Amino acid sequence: MSYIEFIGPPGTGKSKIHQELIKKTDFYGGFNEDGLERAFLNDKIELKANHKFKRIYRFCPSSFKSFFDDKILQYYIGDICFTNFISEKPGYLEIIKDGLESVAVEKKKIINYLKHNAEKYQLGISTKLPNETLVLDEGFSQGSVSILWRENKRRFSLKKYFEVAPTPDKIIYINAPTDLCIERQRKRGNIIVDKNYGTPQELQKKHEKACNEVVNYLEKNGVEKIQIKNKNKSIKKKTDKIKKKLK
Template sequence: MSPPDRSHVEFLGPPGAGKSTVHGRLTSEPRYYGGIYEDALERLILDTYDGPAGLTYRLLPSRLRSYAETLVLQHPARERLFSEFLLEQSAFPDAMVGARQAASRDPDKAASLLRDAADRYQLGVETVRPDERFCMDEGFMMGAVSILWRGGDRLSLEAYFECVPTPETLVHVTAPRAVCLRRQRDREKSLRERHGVARTDDAQRRHEEACSRVVATAEATDSITVVRVSNEGTLEDVVAAVDRALAN
């Protein structure tokens, strides 16, 4: 379990429900922090390199900045982040092994998604500020969903939760299946195109069931508060509902 000073919020939902859209809009507010991508990498660079090096970074054109951020994350910060993550989460390799063993489809991908989540988590907790709340989009709870969706019915979610940092709040974003499938078609990112599945409706159902299993296990714990939000209204209304729930 994540120690109190490393608490975080995670978002969970099937494709098309809009969890990433809601997360992105929420974390555009100063009180919430996405903890990944450009903001976190920029903070990491500026925290690591002060003085002339930090000034040089600020003056770089955007393309060179992006290149520098990629270098900092991959060489060697990514290994450092993961090493520091393992110092506090020594059971995490068991989760990666469990992912490989449980997933009957693409087990290496299931494990690599967990490794990516660990990097994002550590990057977030190292760069989040005291006045911000760290919110993860593709976190450990979605990692569990990805294992289940890949045929990981044998996965013990209770054991998995013991091996990863668990969020203090899990925001479950939902929408009717027909709405989710329509949104995927509108974005031209259907499950058929992304994962090569033959029946998108069946695949969507399995995603929903995997999300429900993870949410039910989270609710059975004493440490995770589950917030459910239906993403059928305006984005502003949905984000306001999440904001109110997180404020309580």
């Protein structure tokens, strides 16, 4: 087992559970952990940066590193990772085109989302250690969901998508009741399903339907599903349950 993805509608608590899981040393979060630093300092990805600058970066305070990572390094390394990914999987450009043509709204967001998925995967796979399993909070499975719930008429092919996009060994499906998910989004001040083309309840349910469709497709094609219902705030218990199922 070397690659796991999380999937689920917004507000289910995917990110919190993911952050708790990757605290365990053999689960690696890539971009959400120290992937940028690994890539920059350890030559895991071919970069045009001299060793003197790398030494300066290594001994800089963490506040500077965070600023540098957020404002410069993630874009620089991200572009290199995307180029490397496309060189290995050129058909992914066609997938981005298909996604763009399939969605009825937020087309630019889809392009950026699918590109970033490829960057995160390439960074993670390139920098993970032999004893680590890459675990992505939002990977290619969630990328396909982002397309499906924005469609008006069904056009997008999951078969074609997953013939190109890397398929996880296991998928962790986090779900929760619709109203609870919307309430959680409201509390954090970012209601992802608050759009001018549907009510939050309608769009949340479209999200749920799309997640179910993707998970069912992956299960039928040999991907093991771990499903977690996150109705309460006990993130550690949920994470411990996942760890037991991953053994």
